[in-house]
Amino acid sequence: MSRLSAFLNPVPAQQEKEVVISDRFVDENGNVVPFKIRALTQEENEALVKRSRHMRRIDGQWQEKLDNMELSRRTVVAATVEPDFSSQEMCDAYGVLDPLMVPGKMLLSGEYARLMQEITDLSGFDADIGEEAKN
Secondary structure, eight states: OHHHHHHHHHHSOOEEEEEEOTTTBBBBTBBOOEEEOOOHHHHHHHHHHHTTEOOOOOOOOEEEEEEHHHHHHHHHHHHHEETTTSHHHHHHHOOSSSSSHHHHSSSSSSHHHHHHHHHHHIITTTTOOOOOOHO
16 A cells, blocks of 8 residues: 555544533433534634634724634534534523524533533644654
8 A cells, every 4th residue: 555545545534522521411310411522624624714704993904803712612513513502402492593602601611611622632633643653
């Protein structure tokens, strides 16, 4: 197998993982229910960044600025498979019209941070390629 073949046939990027974000979410039997998250591709990440940029007037000039909070919200909603923050039922339950607001209403600060960390890790931001290559 040539080296080129490794780049032409990579392991699929659509990875999913179940993670326990909090012990507050339990089923009818009292068992903790994990969240299901998925990895984001760079193409998806770029689209989220693009949607989180807005023109703002600063010192009389229009400048494009990245809204980091909006990017965080978009990332969490896009990468969380279950629960589906975009569902009408979730929006109704948390009293919001915009699915981007659901995680902020549903989760405590630490839970939100844990979910975001798990998503970024699964998407490859934690990968220590040098260490893995040595093993």
